[in-house]
Amino acid sequence: MAWNTDLRWRLPLTCLLLQVALVVLFGVFVRYNPDADAHWVEDKQHANSSSDLDNEFYYRYPSFQDVHVMIFVGFGFLMTFLQRYGYSSVGFNFLLAAFGIQWALLMQGWFHSYQDGYILVGVENLINADFCVGSVCVAFGAILGKVSPIQLLVMTLFQVTLFSVNEFILLSLLEVKDAGGSMTIHTFGAYFGLTVTWILYRPNLYQSKERQSPVYHSDLFAMIGTLFLWMYWPSFNSAVSNHGDAQHRAAINTYCSLAACVLTAVALSSALHKKGKLDMVHIQNATLAGGVAVGTAAEMMLMPYGSLIVGFICGIVSTLGFVYLTPFLESKLRIQDTCGIHNLHGIPGIIGGIVGAVTAACASSEVYGQQGLAHAFDFEQHNINWSSSMQGSFQAAGIFVSLAMALVGGIIVGIILKLPIWGQPADENCFDDAIYWEVPEEHTIYVSHPEDPNLKPSEP
Amino acid sequence: MAWNTDLRWRLPLTCLLLQVALVVLFGVFVRYNPDADAHWVEDKQHANSSSDLDNEFYYRYPSFQDVHVMIFVGFGFLMTFLQRYGYSSVGFNFLLAAFGIQWALLMQGWFHSYQDGYILVGVENLINADFCVGSVCVAFGAILGKVSPIQLLVMTLFQVTLFSVNEFILLSLLEVKDAGGSMTIHTFGAYFGLTVTWILYRPNLYQSKERQSPVYHSDLFAMIGTLFLWMYWPSFNSAVSNHGDAQHRAAINTYCSLAACVLTAVALSSALHKKGKLDMVHIQNATLAGGVAVGTAAEMMLMPYGSLIVGFICGIVSTLGFVYLTPFLESKLRIQDTCGIHNLHGIPGIIGGIVGAVTAACASSEVYGQQGLAHAFDFEQHNINWSSSMQGSFQAAGIFVSLAMALVGGIIVGIILKLPIWGQPADENCFDDAIYWEVPEEHTIYVSHPEDPNLKPSEP
Amino acid sequence: MAWNTDLRWRLPLTCLLLQVALVVLFGVFVRYNPDADAHWVEDKQHANSSSDLDNEFYYRYPSFQDVHVMIFVGFGFLMTFLQRYGYSSVGFNFLLAAFGIQWALLMQGWFHSYQDGYILVGVENLINADFCVGSVCVAFGAILGKVSPIQLLVMTLFQVTLFSVNEFILLSLLEVKDAGGSMTIHTFGAYFGLTVTWILYRPNLYQSKERQSPVYHSDLFAMIGTLFLWMYWPSFNSAVSNHGDAQHRAAINTYCSLAACVLTAVALSSALHKKGKLDMVHIQNATLAGGVAVGTAAEMMLMPYGSLIVGFICGIVSTLGFVYLTPFLESKLRIQDTCGIHNLHGIPGIIGGIVGAVTAACASSEVYGQQGLAHAFDFEQHNINWSSSMQGSFQAAGIFVSLAMALVGGIIVGIILKLPIWGQPADENCFDDAIYWEVPEEHTIYVSHPEDPNLKPSEP
Secondary structure, rough: OOOOOOOHHHHHHHHHHHHHHHHHHHHHHEEEOOHHHHOHHHHHHHHHOOOOOHHHHHHHHHHHHHHHHHHHHHHHHHHHHOOOOOHHHHHHHHHHHHHHHHHHHHHHHHOOOOEEEEEEEEEHHHHHHHHHHHHHHHHOOOOOOOOOOHHHHHHHHHHHHHHHHHHHHHHHHHOOOOOOOOHHHHHHHHHHHHHHHHOOOOOOOHHHHOOOOOOOOHHHHHHHHHHHHHHHHHHHHHOOOOOOOOHHHHHHHHHHHHHHHHHHHHHHHHOOOOOOEEEEHHHHHHHHHHHHOOOOOOOOOOOOOHHHHHHHHHHHHHHHHHHHHHHHHHHHOOOOOOOOOOHHHHHHHHHHHHHHHHHOOOHHHHHHOOOHHHHHHOOOOOOOOOOOHHHHHHHHHHHHHHHHHHHHHHHHHHHHHHHOOOOOOOHHHOOOOHHEOOOOOOOOEEEEEOOOOEEEEOOO | OOOOOOOOOEEEEEEEHHHHHHHHHHHEEEOOHHHHOOOHHHHHHHOOOOOHHHHHHHHHHHHHHHHHHHHHHHHHHHHOOOOOHHHHHHHHHHHHHHHHHHHHHHHHHHHOOOEOOEEEEEEEEHHHHHHHHHHHHHHHHHHOOOOOOOHHHHHHHHHHHHHHHHHHHHHOOOOOHHHHOOHHHHHHHHHHHHHHHEEEEEHHHHHHHHOOOHHHHHHHHHHHHHHHHHHHHHHHHOOOOOOOOOHHHHHHHHHHHHHHHHHHHHHHEEEEEEEEEEEHHHHHHHHHHHHHOOOOOOOOOHHHHHHHHHHHHHHHHHHHEEEEEEEHHHHOOOOOOOOOEEEEEEEHHHHHHHHHHHHHHOOOHHHHHHHHHHHHOOOOOOOOOOHHHHHHHHHHHHHHHHHHHHHHHHHHHHHHHOOOOOOOOOOHHHOOOHHOOOOOOOOOEEEEOOOOOEEEOOOO | OOOOOOOOOOOHHHHHHHHHHHHHHHHHEEEHHHOOOOOOOHHHHHHHHOOHOHHHHHHHHHHHHHHHHHHHHHHHHHHHHHHOOOHHHHHHHHHHHHHHHHHHHHHHHHHHHHEEEEEEEHHHHHHHHHHHHHHHHHHHHHHOOOOOOHHHHHHHHHHHHHHEEEEEEEEOOOOOOOOOOOHHHHHHHHHHHHHHHHHOOOOOOHHHHHHHOOHHHHHHHHHHHHHHHHHHHHHHHHHHOOOHHHHHHHHHHHHHHHHHHHHHHHHHHHHOOOOEEEEEEHHHHHHHHHHOOOOOOOOOOOOHEEEEEEEHHHHHHHHHHHHHHHHHHHHOOOOOOOOHHHHHHHHHHHHHHHHHHHHHHHHEEEHHHHHHHHHHHHOOOOOEEEEOHHHHHHHHHHHHHHHHHHHHHHHHHHHHHHHHOOOOHHHOOOOOOHEEEEOOOOOEEEEEEEEEEEEEEEEO
């Protein structure tokens, strides 16, 4: 198929239209919340807080910045492993995330921060907007290299909307706890992306096979993404937890789970290679599965050894997925999953949901203290209608709701993206920056001689 | 012209002399401020603060670290886009910033933290020193590739001095608000750098034309710089704002402006290419203009939609500047602006100054509250001499003062740097690391065979 | 010697065994400390603290994340300078650190956080575990390229154990202050690593000489490591200091020392090259020596000028070490120090210990205040048995204890690592990722033509 990939008017118009709409909607709806508003002394007295330090900003801002790095550098560079798709990986991720966070501020705002006709935003909204976009970055991994930037903007528009609805159902209707987003971000994002790539199946993708592999330095760029995701994941899972012990505990649990995950991912990577060699794909991805899988339970009393066990299992499952499941999905189910998000976000996301449900179901006042239990699960202390087993059931229901939303939404959005109007690349031009980017000509490589600063071209 | 580029004695002597002078001046002048001094209990009681948490450190340190990353990794890597100038971009930026922050601690200290014969430093001084050096990094962008490290040290010495004088005039005499430095950092830095490069005009620069373009991986290195600047800019604009709501608001406004800026920069980049392709130069630079342009107003009640509008405009203006204005400046005005700082810092800096003046002129007690207004603009609450329109006028005056300081200072410093004694490169050797660095010989590239770990050289 | 480098069963079994043991030990011993435990209201009342903000988390978490980045990105990328060892540098560092932090939580926990049969962990334990692993990363630098990942895991197991014993002797028995670890981390880590590489001496290492040099882009990757270490070092040295002024002061001192160190490292690098050119090795390493050398004294009243002097000296000494000492150690003492850790961590670590001893010996109540002195050095205020000269002597003793532990421990661990069972590479295969990693074939480099997105292979 010879689609027209010249985006000259379509991409600018899409961007400008979206941005104008955002400006108008922000003008109508978005204001600062009291912690960010200048009515400082008066409001402070109302809120009965004595110090500037009680401003939510100081509880959450460092975590926000870490999450911000994960979305833009973490996801962006993680996907630069392809030899000739680095501009697009980093650049399109940048574009879709910049659009997505604005749209998410509105969508999540209407559901969670709407008051007297206004969305009142503060640092927690910024974190949640980044989280929401994180699920789009996950889905991007499945379709990486096979879509145009317009398709990505369209997908972001719909996915952020669906994310917000799903999140509202889980957090507000089912009253599920999911601070690190195993269900809302990873399970939803992964199965949404897999469904979209299934709809967009390209039977002749082998035509761009030679560009689907990395080169040496592109793998090192990808490790920048991996490491910033890995290092800052404790901030991700603790960023919107309750102040104090919950944030503290979420960081510890995530740290433990991720550490264990590295060892089992390395073990499996070596064990599954005929000469025992390690595979960069596993190191770049499977080492992160432990962070995904404690997303729900990290703030609960999972215990450090519980976190280690979760990480242990996920390193193994995720690496096995890369070796056996991804090829199977592609050849049998026609699901072309460029980055293997099923192994990094899909299965670990579901595991995370289950771990969260089990941990919640086991919560008791012996472990949490009487007040601690009410505080941790957000119910009135003497509410006799709350029980941990009920919480566990609702948590489990959250997994299924997320999966259903992802599948239905993914089918609809996939069909929209299949329309031949978005400037998508032909099969033989996939995974190539040169379709959408000015790329430098690199025929002539100039070589410096230490003794002679004048350069002469080497033979091409 | 055949200058002598052997720096063997000149560079070491310059570095050692400057550093010895700094040691002596620090010995005479610099001490810890009370929050960093060990006289802890006694002073704490004097200061009447009950908790260690009230230490300024906890309000500012996370922002400081983000700013620090912007100066060293952000600016350093942003300039690695040139194919053979990565060592110098990162390395010289490292050198000038390491010198500049020490000299800035002194210069800014004398103006703002001088007490009883001593400069009392704390974390806010560290941030301000980084800010000051930020303006030097901006100016470096204009002359990148065409100067020696000695010239950079000399320029830093003078520019930090002028920066501090200009900052004193604006902040202390005109009582202007400029927390994110649209005027003091960006406008001043950009027009200073442009004036210097105008004085240093090289008519035969085309002789090193082939090295003025990027290679594939150098563009990815540059994206590391772009993204760390983009992500941490909310910290930059909020780092020295008042505690509480002002810091909080500055971060939100900057986040919004930057997000909008990405979409319009992408739109224009595509619209201005004959096949609609994106240009890495715009993605690396124009996406940041929104951060520059809310530098003054971010801590004010600019409102989220106001921030979006500022970002919207700057993404467009900055990209247009790269496409039309930079070539014009070079061919008609003989201003060779290597990184296009006029589009990233110059125009957006002036826009930022104007936005700040207008926002200040519109400040009212309805929006800020009575006490909030006095707090936000630092005047006694019942001072009837203060009016928002007056504040707006002084803000506007700050732009012109900064421009005048930049132009006059830039001419003087440019003339000094033109002296043929600093080891500057000849026109045909510009943009080449090999002049000032040991660079690895890369004739023989060793290629690994997955099946055979023994290496054999490929043909050169 | 033709060792078997196929790790297929050995590496997986090692990883899985270690991780299972860690899970069991965590299950038996590790629990949350009160600040991270959900028994929130009850415990909060016991602790008599009124606000969530008093949670240790908010004092230490931002510093923890900075330290975390230093260990994984800082050390990992610093070692990517070799042309064909980037996967191993980043990947093996990732593996050993992920194992090491878990084992360190246990070892350090038994010594310092053991209570009623449990190790109670919180954010400070996470920082200390990262610190402990930092010393392993240091030692890794000496043997980089010459060992298998199994050897690294074995070394980590022993080194973390010895580190914890040494740290216990210094901090708990000698009551030494060493917040930034000049002695416990750098001196111990460096001389341990140097002893191990001395035992593992490879007389025929010249056979892989061609891979011991960098290529252009590998040096830029290494600068990512350098800069993140440099920028976050103020957090490293202040992360576990006392709340308030001590943390604040440690950050300021480290900032100053590092800045001065850059200028003198550059000066010496240029002065020692026959044409005055800079050497990337010095910029990547010697610029960091100032951070190492204020590790002990940064939290003391070293004064900003004192910090500058320390940085000044270390930039010189470290660069001289790279030029003269490293070749001497290799040719005369048969110590093959791949990254030159002796110059970055060894000598500066000892200097740091001495500076700390002298600064402590000079501590007086005039400078610290009466209560400040007791607080800074952790003794009862009216304890007449404490004197600053005694503190200084104990500090000095700490250097010798660390050296002795490093040498004895290094010999034992070196002998263990010399056993021919760990899959170490042959001399001609050192510094080559292809032994332990799947590496992409790079015979055919595809070149994009801006005008023609279809790719054609260039000649190999």
